[in-house]
Amino acid sequence: MKRLTLSTPSLITCASLLLTTPVLAGSPSSAHAAEPAHYAQRCQSHSPDRKHGPQGTMLWGTRRTWSSQQESDERRSVLVSVDLTAPLETDSQVEALQVKDGRLVASPDSSTSLVGTVLQGTSSDGKPVEVTVCGAEPAPEDPSMVWYHIEAWNPVAQEWENPCVATGRVPDPRALAVSGVWDASGAHHDVPGRFTLACETSVITKCINWGYKPWARHDGHSLAELHQACTRMARADYCGNGRSHTHEGTTIDMYDRFGLLSPTTEASADWDPSRASFEAAWETDGATCLSHTRDGRPMETILQECPERFQAKPGDERNCAVRREGTSHETALLRNQSYGEAMRAGSPPQGR
Known part of the structure; x- marks a missing residue:
């Protein structure tokens, strides 16, 4: 059966950070004394305003803008890509990352937990955005994939929050790591050193759940x-x-x-x-x-x-x-x- 409803993640396939055991959201403490002050606020279970977005039309599954008063078209996103090299902050010895079959793998030690790591992301208008990994759990339907709990720094509200748009069925969406990036026209590009954190409510992730894993x-x-x-x-x-x-x-x-x-x-x-x-x-x-x-x-x-x-x-x-x-x-x-x-x-x- 594969009657597909674009308002929910598909169950047709019922359906790393490479972790040997699931790592859930925690409150990382940095070993770097010189980190920006707001890094200490990350992964603290904030409760941002959850607006139910136009599910079924979202490419990345993210908010289009940080401002609730600012109208924006569907080809914009607060987070369109993330840098694999040189994390901005990490609680572990992580020098770089790579994407492998729907999960992030740390380098040089692939077993290293990335919880608390802050990565450099980019919005659709080219502005930098800080993204942190707050937790990870292997996907029950495919343990080779990992679901990530992420937060991004909202420069308008001055707080960390989940950039993924929530729905009534998915109140706290997770994200998958997918190689390459998508531009405003919906075209996919293999860009060395960059990847996409595709939200659980995005069509990028839905198509993976429907059986079309790009890797x-x-x-x-x-x-x-x-x-x-x-x-x-x-x-x-x-x-x-x-x-x-x-x-x-x-x-x-x-x-x-x-x-x-x-x-x-x-x-x-x-x-x-x-x-x-x-x-x-x-x-x-x-x-x-x-x-x-x-x-x-x-x-x-x-x-x-x-x-x-x-x-x-x-x-x-x-x-x-x-x-x-x-x-x-x-x-x-x-x-x-x-x-x-x-x-x-x-x-x-x-x-x-």
């Missing part, structure tokens, strides 16, 4: 491209420009070219195949074929948003209302179904 392989094929295509699909980023076209709680059904996931054929409380239809085909840079929009907006709005991308092909390739020249939805990395017209005509069952 894994299937039948000799890397899943990195499938993962990237999934981040476009999950957000309905048709134009490949970082803009989503979906709503919180929207249920979809996805399947891929390699057979890791296949179309759902049995009806259940949260998915009715008879009401669903093909929505789009996906590659790493967005949709290649589009039958209908997920949020119900007219197709003309998509053609206006990216006028050079699609051509109207009524009746072409069975389900494509618009298509990129030279592409075939049958050979795309990913495809998905959604309720489309049925969703606008009625009230489809909501996923879990």
